[in-house]
Amino acid sequence: RKEVEQDPGPFNVPEGATVAFNCTYSNSASQSFFWYRQDCRKEPKLLMSVYSSGNEDGRFTAQLNRASQYISLLIRDSKLSDSATYLCVVMDSSYKLIFGSGTRLLVRP
Amino acid sequence: DGGITQSPKYLFRKEGQNVTLSCEQNLNHDAMYWYRQDPGQGLRLIYYSQIVNDFQKGDIAEGYSVSREKKESFPLTVTSAQKNPTAFYLCASIEGTPNTEAFFGQGTRLTVV
Numbered sequence: 001r002k003e004v005e006q007d008p009g010p011f012n013v014p015e016g017a018t019v020a021f022n023c024t025y026s027n028s029a030s031q032s033f034f035w036y037r038q039d040c041r042k043e044p045k046l047l048m049s050v051y052s053s054g055n056e057d058g059r060f061t062a063q064l065n066r067a068s069q070y071i072s073l074l075i076r077d078s079k080l081s082d083s084a085t086y087l088c089v090v091m092d093s094s095y096k097l098i099f100g101s102g103t104r105l106l107v108r109p
Numbered sequence: 110d111g112g113i114t115q116s117p118k119y120l121f122r123k124e125g126q127n128v129t130l131s132c133e134q135n136l137n138h139d140a141m142y143w144y145r146q147d148p149g150q151g152l153r154l155i156y157y158s159q160i161v162n163d164f165q166k167g168d169i170a171e172g173y174s175v176s177r178e179k180k181e182s183f184p185l186t187v188t189s190a191q192k193n194p195t196a197f198y199l200c201a202s203i204e205g206t207p208n209t210e211a212f213f214g215q216g217t218r219l220t221v222v
Contacts, residue, residue: 032207043199043213044152051208087151089211095140095159096167097203097211101151 001026004090006100014108017078021103023071023088032091033064035073037084038102044087047073078107111136115200115214122194122221130185130217132200138212139205141183145169146197146216155198158183159205187219194221 006023013019025033033050048055050062050071061074071088088100113134122128132141140159144152144167154167158177172191177183183202187194200214 032209034210041197043216045213046210049208049210091207094165095203095205096154096157096165097140097142097201098154099144099152 002101003027003098004088004100006088006103008101008103010104010106012106012108013078015078015080017107018074018076019078019105020075021073021086021088021105023073023100025069025071025088025090025098027090027092028066028069030069030090030092033071034089034091035060035062035071036087036089036099038087039084044099047086075105078105080107080109083107113200113202113212113214115198115217117217118215120217120219122219124221125189127189128187128194128219130187130198130200130219132183132185132214134181134183134202134212136202136204136212137180138202139180140203141177142201142203142211143167143173143175143183143185144199144201146199152199155185194219 004025035047036044037047038044050064054063059076063072085102085104087102091097116131142157143155156175158164174186198217201211203211
């Protein structure tokens with residue numbers, strides 16, 4: 001079983017749609033959780049950290065469920081510029097930083 | 110400006126040659142990481158280091174070696190034992206506290222011919 005698993009997609013949605021990505025992790029001792037965005041042939045950039053209480057940043061909402069070892073990202077009112085690959089990232093207590101394989105999002109006009 | 114620098118951006122090498130990729134950060138970060146990314150794939154962890162003079166193998170360490178003699182530097186050597194070295198290599202660093210962002214270099218594209 002992979003340490004961090006994501007649906008690879010692609011998710012193909014129209015502008016204005018709401019889309020949700022899910023991610024599961026295997027190490028129950030994991031301590032930090034993030035969503036990164038990666039554009040084609042570029043380095044990943046932090047989208048948001050994920051806290052136990054859940055957090056929101058504009059159109060983006062992240063949730064963490066420690067009991068189910070599950071992380072989610074919700075994007076509302078999708079824009080063309082949201083087209084990218086979204087990477088779920090988990091850090092364990094020894095600072096090992098593991099990336100999921102990414103979920104590709106395509107937003108069409 | 111603080112940041113993380115990888116060099117070179119593009120690298121070509123002949124099969125059978127060792128090659129060293131540079132990664133330098135001036136963020137005073139404790140932990141540093143090397144990842145490999147193949148086309149259409151996610152990032153796979155090669156090696157990581159929490160502190161100077163210490164490092165751990167990631168999921169795909171075979172055929173690679175690293176050193177961490179200085180806090181700001183974490184070079185990666187791709188040896189001739191790495192069977193399929195052509196890939197995009199990314200270096201990252203993180204402050205040694207939970208929930209802090211990992212910063213990435215711009216990557217090195219290695220092509221072995």
